[in-house]
Amino acid sequence: MKKAGTPYLDHSGDDATPRKVQDTLRLFMHKHFLFYDHGSETGLVAQGGGYIIDKSNDELLIGRIVYTLACSWGLDGGWEAKRKGARAVHCYAAVVGFMTSALPEFQESFNHGFKLLHERMNKGLEPNFKGILALEKQKMTELSDKLMKQGNFMAAAWMNTNRDSLKWYDGNDEPPESKCFWRRLAVRLFGPKLGWGLLKK
Numbered sequence: 192m193k194k195a196g197t198p199y200l201d202h203s204g205d206d207a208t209p210r211k212v213q214d215t216l217r218l219f220m221h222k223h224f225l226f227y228d229h230g231s232e233t234g235l236v237a238q239g240g241g242y243i244i245d246k247s248n249d250e251l252l253i254g255r256i257v258y259t260l261a262c263s264w265g266l267d268g269g270w271e272a273k274r275k276g277a278r279a280v281h282c283y284a285a286v287v288g289f290m291t292s293a294l295p296e297f298q299e300s301f302n303h304g305f306k307l308l309h310e311r312m313n314k315g316l317e318p319n320f321k322g323i324l325a326l327e328k329q330k331m332t333e334l335s336d337k338l339m340k341q342g343n344f345m346a347a348a349w350m351n352t353n354r355d356s357l358k359w360y361d362g363n364d365e366p367p368e369s370k371c372f373w374r375r376l377a378v379r380l381f382g383p384k385l386g387w388g389l390l391k392k
Contacts, residue, residue: 207238216251223256225305230261230283233268244272252277256318258305262286265358273360279320281305285356293346296334300350303330304359320361328354 202212207228216224229236234245244252246268253276259269262283269282281304289297304327308318331354338347
């Protein structure tokens with residue numbers, strides 16, 4: 192549903208169902224798609240199970256800047272969404288972790304990239320996704336160092352793991368390392384854009 196005074200449609204909580212979100216994506220061409228919830232290598236998980244976005248419908252992301260906070264989607268599905276036409280995809284290529292003992296720091300790290308993106312676009316500047324990625328990773332390193340100094344070593348370790356798996360796929364990337372030997376061979380022989388799509392996982 193649209194919240195008063197906001198330029199976006201919010202499908203959170205019980206509204207985060209495949210049908211509601213997919214219908215919104217079909218009806219409205221918003222520039223951004225934000226997703227904060229569970230994920231897997233191949234999809235973004237819906238409330239109650241199943242996927243809101245997976246390889247069967249990721250064409251709904253064509254032309255959009257996709258910003259996700261979800262485990263592992265960057266290993267396969269995030270790359271595939273960019274390959275099929277998403278403008279850019281922010282995603283993680285591993286399990287995302289956090290500690291409630293450092294919740295403000297993790298909240299800052301998870302939202303920092305979109306804040307930077309929003310600031311640039313509000314100034315009429317084109318997004319520099321790789322530049323934003325570098326600033327995100329720098330912020331996460333700073334936050335990890337802060338947590339280490341506080342003695343919160345587990346939180347610092349999770350911050351570093353999140354940082355190292357963070358991706359912005361913007362069309363100038365190598366694909367993630369596939370677990371499939373035949374896909375890796377296809378990418379090597381035919382290049383990332385063609386080779387990745389030859390084998391369906």
